[in-house]
Amino acid sequence: MASRHGPFTKLWIQWKSSKVVPWRKKWLVGMDLTGNTFWEFKDQINIGRLRRIVEYDKKAHYADVKLAPQWVQWLRHTRESPPSIQEQQLDIVRQAQMKQLAAQADARWAAKAERIDMPQRQEIASASLPQTTPEDPPEVADPVASADNIVEQAQGQVGVVAEVAKEEKTEANKRERKETAPYQGLKLGKEGEQAPESWAPRPARRR
Numbered sequence: 001m002a003s004r005h006g007p008f009t010k011l012w013i014q015w016k017s018s019k020v021v022p023w024r025k026k027w028l029v030g031m032d033l034t035g036n037t038f039w040e041f042k043d044q045i046n047i048g049r050l051r052r053i054v055e056y057d058k059k060a061h062y063a064d065v066k067l068a069p070q071w072v073q074w075l076r077h078t079r080e081s082p083p084s085i086q087e088q089q090l091d092i093v094r095q096a097q098m099k100q101l102a103a104q105a106d107a108r109w110a111a112k113a114e115r116i117d118m119p120q121r122q123e124i125a126s127a128s129l130p131q132t133t134p135e136d137p138p139e140v141a142d143p144v145a146s147a148d149n150i151v152e153q154a155q156g157q158v159g160v161v162a163e164v165a166k167e168e169k170t171e172a173n174k175r176e177r178k179e180t181a182p183y184q185g186l187k188l189g190k191e192g193e194q195a196p197e198s199w200a201p202r203p204a205r206r207r
Contacts, residue, residue, distance in 0.1 A: 026053075030082040032068055033092070034060065038075070038082060052077070 016028035026041035035057035040050045052075050056065050067075075068091065070083035083091075 032071055033085070033088050034066070036065070036067065038071060
């Protein structure tokens with residue numbers, strides 16, 4: 001990718017980055033994409049080590065200043081060489097791609113969660129509907145109870161018929177005993193026998 005700095009800016013960077021000037025106390029190392037400059041200078045206490053600082057853009061508010069992770073690593077001496085403009089531009093593109101992929105993943109997860117929650121929503125909707133009492137199903141006759149009732153009715157009818165036959169037989173026996181009695185005036189006992197009458201004294205005749 002092409003650099004965003006013009007010819008004058010490039011000359012100024014080369015001049016400030018030169019270490020051959022004897023009276024210079026600090027040297028420009030590089031710039032970020034927002035206009036912040038990064039410098040190195042000799043440490044008065046530790047001569048063998050160079051100190052690293054950043055000078056923020058004068059046009060930007062201090063609360064709006066954000067440093068790239070590569071420059072933060074360089075300031076903390078965890079990175080030896082400073083990042084180039086091309087590297088910083090590639091990192092911006094990488095972050096944009098990561099944000100796009102993260103948004104797509106969030107959309108997929110949201111759609112999946114909606115499909116998973118659909119049965120629960122249907123249950124909640126069905127629970128909110130007014131409850132209707134189910135109608136009582138028609139009673140089904142118990143075959144065992146019906147058979148018992150039929151047997152009881154048949155037994156009752158048989159008992160009535162037997163009772164009527166018994167009464168008819170008794171009446172027939174009585175009529176038969178009356179007809180076969182040797183004396184019509186005598187009372188008959190059981191099974192056609194003559195029953196003795198009680199003794200009643202007669203009045204005596206006068207002579």
